[in-house]
Amino acid sequence: MTSTSPETSHVGVDSSTPTWPVLSITDLVVEHRREKTRDLFRAVGGVSLTMQPGDTLGVVGESGSGKTTLAMAATGLGPRTSGRIELLGRDLDTLGKRQLRALRPEVQVVFQDPHGSLDPRQSVRSGFRELRKLQPKRTSWISDTALLEKVRLGPEMLNRYPHQLSGGQAQRVCIARALLMRPRLIVADEPTSGLDVSVQADVLDLLRESLADSGASMLFISHDLAVVQNLCSHVMVMLHGEVVEAGPTASVLSAPRHDYTRKLLDAMPGARWREKQ
Template identity: 70%
Template sequence: MTEAVRKGVSGEAARHPRTPEPETPVLVVDDLVVEHRDRGTGQVFRAVDHVSLRIDAGQSVAVVGESGSGKTTLAMAATALGPRGGGDIRLLGHSLSEISRTRLRRLRPEVQVVFQDPHGSLDPRQSVRSGLRELRALQPERTSWIGDAELLGSVRLAPELLDRYPHQLSGGQAQRVCIARALLMRPRLIVADEPTSGLDVSVQADVLALLRQIRATTGAALLMISHDLAVVRSLCDVVHVMYRGRVVESGPCEQVFVTPENDYTRELLAAMPGARWRSRR
């Protein structure tokens, strides 16, 4: 990764007037509750049930669980991208229940999301260059630190791809474009929601290596949403295991993987292929 990328995201050149000091937690979720109403039956169900977590500057935290466990709902609520109910959420030191809409708009560039479907995240009518130009127009103060070609180079893409449209990109290329767009904003937190799902094994490995490199060189914190425990173990410091809206186990990744305390966690680990993922209990 280039010196411009390192400075642009984590060094003094990246400091933003509204960015808190590094000692401030990037994200604190305290006793969060999120409820949804079934449109067909009208029944209310609790998607996130009294969940708490914390992400410090530069830390990589995972939320894992099967489909429907509430992990994506948690991430979207915690980053002000989805509905939230009870509890308190502090994003970069600001309580989302107290912050003004103007201040929230100013904070949004500090949190960037890489979604599961990269092609669905890109405007099919825009070339890669046009999409970057639009972001630069919206946030000129944050995005002038690097040129388009160098930005693509930082995610291991050739500058020739700038003039391609999403349908002309492979899944791995499209996901790297999405990561580049996130990096352009110099975020303090990157939320990766199943970023390797649907990619073939070799491309998955490349995307994970890129996320690992970004974390090491930029200092951005990472919130990884995944059902793939192998991915989580290779990338994250702390893991929270969700089941039916609740966190049933939390701790350092190696501790949870080697000596899980909860039956559901043990079931997830037992379902992983390969003896290397089995716990010692």
């Protein structure tokens, strides 16, 4: 596939929603240089998508298909070669530094490696304190202990440093930090892939509950279609930097149109579409 058709690349379209989309991407291209040859290649090759408020979009695809590159460009945190990005109704190209900074708290990113995203010199409490100092009004809605309760951690965690937290606890702290900002969009880049299977399920439940509670939208990156099926209202399948299929999760998974999606489904035990054959 050399380009994505608007029919398959726009997900979550709901014309009855009165507000602007949470995220709208048009023809996004991100080029990187190959390490050895130094020639340019398209890590993301012309992706378009629209996320409406409340959408949970799962982006799936094999390693190197451009998922992280897409997410970083979409949030303005990573490079973009061409294409237009509107985040919470604002065109990133028209925003000045101050406006962009004002938008930051609304969009929170949760990364795969929780320990890597926490400052090792900062206790959980001082980490929260720093965020509260940066955004006093936005963060005054909840106490530290109530926030920890939301991610099912006890108050004793406040005094812990990252090295004193398990992977699952550290990821919960990262999610708590994201929730503290009351974001309208959470971007979660394989947030559970570094965790034990049982802990993964807990953290995913937690994310689901938090979204239901806060009404935030989520761009959820994963290579696990089963997780996306459980968590996401919409799914977008990427291959070599391009979208091969996108739409409501139930429709895409029950009637996949692209060979690659079928291949992903084949690898998923008990896949619905196969049961229908």
